[in-house]
Amino acid sequence: MATEFSRGQKSPLSNLTPGTDLYVGVKIEGPGTWDISCFGLDEADKLSDDSYFVFFNQPKSPEESIQLLGAQSGDTESFRLTLDKVPDKIRKLSICAASDDATAGQISSGWFRIVVGGEEVMKFTFSGADFSGERAIIIGDVYMKSVWRVAAVGQGFNGGLADLIRSYGGEVADEEPAPAAPPANTGFAPPPGGPAPAPAPAPGFAPPPGGPAPAPQPAPQFGAPPGGPAPAPPPQAPAAPAAAAPTGAPGGTIDLSKAPAQGYGDTPTMYQPTPPGAMNSLAQYKEKPTTGRYTQQSSKMIKVTLGPEVLTRKGSMVAYQGNIEFDHKGSGGLKKMLENKMTGQGLSMMICRGEGEVFLAEDSTDLHIVELNGRTININANNVLCMDATLAVETKRMESAGLPGGGFFHIEVSGQGTIVVMTHGTPMTIPVQGPTSTDVNATVAWSAGMRVSVSSQVRVQRNLYAGQSAETGCLDFMGMGEAFVVVQPYEV
């Protein structure tokens, strides 16, 4: 005695039959030819193994738990499912049909039935009225959720077989790779019997033109009420952080999330909707994988992986993960302190020590990781963000006849290690092959071994004004070979 299933209905298999050796028959009547196939999907609802895509070209799975039997006894296509032999990694057997020359709405009648021991135990009948213009349909599922269960799905799927395969994480040969198949688990419920909403307006989750439509949600949630006139509202996304997992959260019911503002139309090209959910929107800003001791998180932020200590500019820590301490770093004696007072070039540093990762940034300046590899570099102390504590640092003063009582202070850094230089804006590195002059205030760093002098050709009498530093004029460089000087498009 067959149990009639309606669309969306599901049941443990044991309620229907104690048997596990099933005959599954599918009939589709209507114009066009329909290719009926069975996907063996893993826990993530993905076709992780191509050999579990059973169709006319591959009539059985490796251990023959899924076999294609062909047309017989009134069925357009039939399968034998031996559930006892299905390997543990396969959690769901999804029976689908796809056609190149017909749409699901044209199906005059069809069924999905399970026969055990010559007796029909389950039957789900459908017709084109359940669908619209889809070229693929997911008819029924036999799936494992603590026990084997059966679901009558009857869902249309935009796009054809290739898109269906892609949505199951499969690849289609001889075509360009799928554009990031949307994750499974989306609450995608197409409007049952609705009048042909071709680009299904699942809010915020409309499949990109030509792209794969969202995969069906796991069977336990199939719930489109039969014959209901309106699209079943997709289930709400789980509350915040859970949805932060990269699964596409369902769109909800607000249709305006991508309002098409008519009359102001630039035509939508290249439009790739982002699935809702804060974590999806923010994916581009996520923490970058660690690539070494110093990782460029963005052009304006550096991630330092601790172990060895790092010296950083005071107050430049924006965040950290791990157990990290911050300590004042003395800058070496009274004389230096005096110099700092005089010049404003004091390196006000702190030590970060501990285990973990520190994120450093300062005033949204651009940051550059410089590996010294034993070389020496001169840097304007204002442009140092952080450096390995093992580097040797010396404060230098450049004397100039034109600047009484003053000079240009900078630091000389040398050794094995890394220093992070900050610049306001994109800097420029000028190779020094002849006389080169830079504005003192824009000079960031220069290579060692050059003859440098301060000239005050530009006689702006800045030091007449109270509070102005004695820095005025140009730095003149003379160098050969690989000498360089770095300037920033910003005068401090």
Added chain:
Amino acid sequence: MEGFLTQQYQPTPIGDRMSNHGSKMAKVIMQPGVDIMAKAGSMVAYKGLIDFNPNPPAMGNLIKSWATGEGVQLMQATGQGELYLADYGADVVVMQLANEALSVNGPNILAFENTLQWGIERVKDVKMAFSGMGMFNVVLRGQGWVALTSRGTPAVLDTREAPTFVDTDALVAYTEGLQITPRRTAKFSSLIPGRGSGEAFQLGFQGQGFVVVQPAEDASSKFSVRG
């Protein structure tokens, strides 16, 4: 000239309800019926018929914002067309909340759909040294679009991996439901002038969610003596 001005920088195609035009401008598709709350004065251009009303905030919010210093001067934009928003060259971060709740530092709010519930709430678990002080944030809840500002490209740190400690001056937003613990890293030696590490206080976040930080530390204080 023609290529430079009219082609290179022409409006980006219509996409989501809110999207980025460049990194520092937000583009909002306006539709009648669903209004946008935006930071007062953040409009740089619009196309179509859009009205701006200085928002008469709900009385409760008004009082709260006076009390907390977390006052967000908002305006309400209604109409149809395209609206462009920017905030003094700050980077703009656009996101779509799906029944999530986000706690945002008030000055970092650029715009949001008024389908979202919003209010000023005291950050729980954070008790300051003196009673009566506290940290307040604007909490946005529900389903809809939000545009935030960040000085420089922000970073989103996952708090599921490890407890994440954030400089309060660099904190932009975090998901609701995180466990928050203040942490002091100031040492006794920092009482000596010039001997501090410059990092005295951080907030620790733990749980299912994430924290958004900006690569700059606002001088404006996040703490208020009233409360």
